[in-house]
Amino acid sequence: MADTQVLQNILRDEQRLPRVPEPGVMVIFGASGDLTARKLVPALYDLAAQRRLPLEFAVVGISRTQMSHEEYRGKLRKALEEHRSGEVSGDVWESFAGGIFYLPGDSKKAETYEGLQELLKRLDRERGTQGNRAFYLASSPSLFPAIVENLGEAGLNEGDDGGWSRLVVEKPFGRDLGSARELNAELQRYFDETQIYRIDHYLGKETVQNILALRFANGIFEPVWNQHYVDHVQITVAEDLGVGTRGAFYEEAGALRDIVQNHVMQVLCLTAMEPPVAFDAESVREEKVKVLKAVRPIPEDEVEDYAVRGQYERGWVWGEEVPGYHEEENVDTESVTETYVALKVFVDNWRWARVPFYIRAGKRLPKKATEVAIQFHASPHTPFARDDTEGLAPNVLVVRVQPQEGLSLKIGAKVPGTGFEVSSVNMDLLYGTAFLEEAPDAYQRLLLDLMLGDPTLFIRADEAEGSWKILDTVMRHWAQKREVSFYQAGTWGPEEAEDLLERDGREWRRP
């Protein structure tokens, strides 16, 4: 085996050839669901067409609907045309589809897994998939424990004949700290943590990864990236859309669970973490966990001072009148589910002591924008007359994740003229103008990493639990109090959110 491994690497052992995973099968639970159609299959097709998947690769879809392999292939082909822009090549599709199989079955029943085991062994024999399997849980989260248990009981938690077995879990990773711990315990009963890939597609975005590149590939930012120079940090994840058809889901989730616990906490970690010793899974995730551990717990009796909960009412967004949350489909008219969250958190460590991180995430805000703004202390003394510096604001470094990904640095500059008037100007770098190549879709990147066995951009159990822990008191308080502040759709959130910063003598940026 060792000899063949060395030989196998000979033709690939160079930087200019892309890394291609070992042979294997991806088994998708929830095969007829939205995620499979919209994201997974287009990403896999593109990876296959771009020669990034191994020659011996297969996809097995499992769901309750009765379908033949051929019918399933037809369904995915249709979904591909619907959800993926660009032409689908007939021959490439036929070749890819030849490796797609479907298994109808109830994922709660043991016999489904007997059938699966049989099919996987057949694929190993006929398609050379080498006993390597990735199980993708794209089904309803309520089915996760049953699927994992059945996989474990069927012995599918280990690859066949020396192969590997990996488990991919989509968010939400639980509903709160308690259920996250339960879920992790369930997963870890049958799978080792190194086999578990918790996916947050945010981490697959190039622009999110760019936060790390900006911080750790440039010598000039890191020396000022601390409490000596930074006054405060604002993290914004704003959407202009409402809940749309996801009312029923949103009623259960709310902005805190849907966005803050995962995406926002990840952005917070990348912004606040110490430099990892290497860009590998353990080094990066260890540093992220340290940030989560350092976040000061919000006392339950002080939640009001640190957290704001908002819900949108009818208003105008981009020239269009839009309904309030209560008017949305499948939403309780008395609902107090938050569509907006503002938080103040402190990362109690040497680097960030006393620096507030203001976080806001919401729906039906004036525009879609995700950004991290590092506001630096004002210059300690200005030699210019006060009248001349009226237009001067402290330096702000903004890392824009979307849209118009890039960097913006607000600096003071002299206004042309005979006096010495100084004003702030923005220096912008749009990543898109320097690198126009199309960035791969986040799912493409993550699915490839999964097949390659690189978990760096996936969430570890203690990360998932750590972020729930930070929000635990807030969720408990909100569940008891059952009150929400309102904001008009098309505004930047409720007044209480403004107060949160005003009390500290600060104000939200306009992204």
Place this chain on the structure above:
Amino acid sequence: MAEAVIGESRHAPGGGRMSVGQIERELGRLRTNDDGTLALRSSVLNLIVVTDEESAPEIADSVSKLAGRHPARALVFISDPEGESNVDIGLSAFCHARGGGGSQVCAEQVTIHAEGPPAMHLESLAGPLLIPDLPVYLWYPGEFSPSSPGFAAMADLADRIIVDSAASESHEACLREIAALVEDPEMPAIGDLQWVGLSPWRSLLADTFGAPERAGDLEKIGRSEVLYAPGGENRALLLVGWLASTLGWKPVSASRDGEGQKKIEFSGTSGDISVVLSPDSPDARLRRIRLYSEEYSFQVSRHRELSDVRTTVMRGDELLAERTVHLGAFDLGVLVGEELHYRGRDETYEGSLRAAVEILDL
């Protein structure tokens, strides 16, 4: 999906001989939008191109397309050392906005016609126009003469030289000249577009040995056939050179029959290997490569749709694995764009080139 890039070419009127200061001022003016705002200049590299009058329109087109993916200051030299002494400069900018909105961003192109003695000293025109602190790529799309004094002076400015070993009529001589450049410690890293065009072929061939039970067959290859089109000789030679240098095959003898078929014998770690290079139809530079071990045959071949390629692994008549994927676009701009990703030496290429030249020396 990325937003569409909408481009616009802007040209400065006039031309003739201009000073460096005038050129910089005019390029600044070209970036001024109709509404008086100034478009950004975005540059990640300097690209110097040396070409001739005949090829200039095609090259200029490729360079402007490259601006979309690799924003650069491009200096395009149209050189004619035979003419009367003359320098004529044209300026243009390729400006684009993503998705039709947002800030305009421009990449600049300076086209310099140099005739007579100035054509022998292009470095004196190129050097002052390079943007500081950015890497310099020197691209010879056509034939080039490494022994000319001008070549060494231009190479001195560059971090990487891009050539096309298929551009010369004598493909063997060209490959030898490039090999000599690679061995010259004074030269920057060299890239060959024929090698770039091989990347997907090499990757797909490597895939056929991805299954552990077949990886051992790399040592048991006894025979190989390569079909190539006229103009694809060097690509085929580099492919065989790659296999030879990677798998430790030593060339022993070579012969050619009346139909242009070349047979090369190698000695390998586990026996002899026979490789046949055969000319084929002219529609694709490489048509097919097939490797035979004792048990299997491994094949990568152009599909009936030339944009696709089919990979198969067979055991006798039994098809063990099969796949059709995109080969990708391989026009000039794409090949050069691929090379612009790299700055350092490509040791795999250099090893393959050496092996290819050893084959030619037989």
